[in-house]
Structures are given as structure tokens and as C-alpha cells.
Amino acid sequence: MLVNALRVARLGAALVALTSAGPAMAVINGAVSRDPDGLRASVVRIESTRGEICSGTLIGPDLVLTAAHCVMHRAGYSVVAVDRRFRQQRVLAVAASMHPDFVPGTTPEDQPGIDLALIKLERPLGPEFQPLDPRGGAITTGEAVDIAGFGVVAENRRNTAGTLRSAQLVSIGSLEVANKVTMVTDRRRFAETTGSGACLGDSGGPILRGGRGGYQIVGVVSWSSGAMRQNARARTACGGFTAVTPTGEHAGWIASRSAELARIQPGEALPAGRGNRSDWMARPARR
Structure with missing residues (x-):
């Protein structure tokens, strides 16, 4: 923005x-x-069904750190990572948690809160990716x-x-x-x-x-x-x-909320913890 x-x-x-x-x-x-051993192993692309693109960083096998304004809309989100041969791997985002002070609906430059969010993926990306x-x-x-x-x-x-x-x-x-x-x-x-x-x-x-x-x-x-x-x-x-x-300045929130998201199992609700009222969890696919 x-x-x-x-x-x-x-x-x-x-x-x-x-x-x-x-x-x-x-x-x-x-x-x-x-570089196949460089930043491609850690930095990912975030795409929404609204056509928006953002970037983010792996901080766990199935956790991405990004800006809150990138995931504040009610939409479908996926994360695209690049493997060692620079082939794209797409993984669905199943949940997102924004900093509790973030105010959805504002632009980043007018944001009175903290523009940080965490994304939970439907599965870990695998050993050739490197969380930071x-x-x-x-x-x-x-x-x-x-x-x-x-x-x-x-x-x-x-x-x-x-x-x-x-x-x-x-x-x-x-x-x-x-x-x-x-x-x-x-x-x-x-x-x-x-x-x-x-x-x-x-x-x-x-x-x-x-x-x-x-x-x-x-x-x-x-x-x-x-x-x-x-x-x-x-x-x-x-x-x-x-x-x-x-x-x-926000390492405490990142660590504590990451731990809460890491414990989520399929079908479970997002823990209240230190989240935001606009946090979301994707609906499970119909079988």
C-alpha cells in the first residue's frame, strides 16, 4: 500500500x-x-481470490508472517512457495490471525494499530524450505x-x-x-x-x-x-x-500467537488467545 x-x-x-x-x-x-539455497526457501507469495498479491516469510513449517492488511478481507487465500528448481508449490491458507491492535478497514499509512499477521497453512511446506x-x-x-x-x-x-x-x-x-x-x-x-x-x-x-x-x-x-x-x-x-x-518490538506477540496457531488441528476453532476480532479460519472443504 x-x-x-x-x-x-x-x-x-x-x-x-x-x-x-x-x-x-x-x-x-x-x-x-x-540462488536455490537463498531467499526462495523462506520468502513466499500470498494470493487472494480477490486478485490481490502480497509477500510473506516462513517462520515455521506451516506458519507465515506477513502484514495484517494483506489478509484482512473475507476471501480465500493461498501461499505460493518456490522449490529448489524454482517450481511453484501452492498451499491453502486455513487461518489468519492479525495483531490485536490492528484496525481492519484502514489503509496501512493510516493504520493506528500494528500491521502484522500470521497465516496458518493446511500443511507444512517440507524440508527444502527454511523458516526464519x-x-x-x-x-x-x-x-x-x-x-x-x-x-x-x-x-x-x-x-x-x-x-x-x-x-x-x-x-x-x-x-x-x-x-x-x-x-x-x-x-x-x-x-x-x-x-x-x-x-x-x-x-x-x-x-x-x-x-x-x-x-x-x-x-x-x-x-x-x-x-x-x-x-x-x-x-x-x-x-x-x-x-x-x-x-x-512485537516479538512477544509473534511467539505466543505462533504457538497457539501451531497447535490448531483440522476442524478446531481459532483460539481466542492474543488474536484480533477479525481473525478468520477457512471453512473445511465439502467432501
């Missing part, structure tokens, strides 16, 4: 302070993930982080969604909009002109610390903006700032 760059212009001081940072690659303008640890801790200002997602390379190129891309960005600090988010951006452009960042379909995807074999999740993509300087005739809401829900 997207917001005009003018709404985050207050980050100008942080941008000036970080102009010495080095070059970066991007999810838009960036690198397709082709969501307890990566706080994101510090100036820290290099990675972003990964299945989104488009530009708003007007919807047919480019569905390919996993990753990039390195830099954190430029926290921002209070409707709630507290961490802002990350292209290390070279710092959102002054269009560079790297999330776009449509990257919502719910991970912000990561570490590298191959040692990635940890430190945030989940919530929304993005366009650059501060744009052509008025071709404005975009991608390639500027990427707003991230930091997972370290």
Missing part, C-alpha cells in the same frame, strides 16, 4: 545526515533471486538491511509481479504517522529521486539482517512512497521510502 512522499518529508534531516552512504541494488530496478527467526531485534539508524518480495518493478507493469527480488536498503530512523514505523530507503538516492524500495505486491515481505544461512527478520513491509522529486506527469508511489513494522 502506498502514500505520497510529501507525507514523509519530515525525514529530510535524516536524509541529509546519511548522504555519504554507498550504492545499493533494489527490489524495483533490482536483483532477481536465483523473527526475533532479529531493533533496526538501528544507518543499518544496512535487505528487502525481499514478489512485487512489481513499477506500478504500471502489473505483469511483472510474481518474481522474487531482493535488495539492500538503509534504515533512516523511525517515523510516527498513525503508528510508529521504521523507514528504509535506497542508500544512494535517499528518496530524493526514484530509487529502490517496495512496490505493489511487496507488502508483508521481510526486512532482513544477516546473509545466506543466517538471515533474521527485523521488520515487515507495510507501505511505500514515491520519491520527493518526481515528474508531475508520471508520479509514482514506489521507489522512495519504504515503511516497515519492526518485528523486534
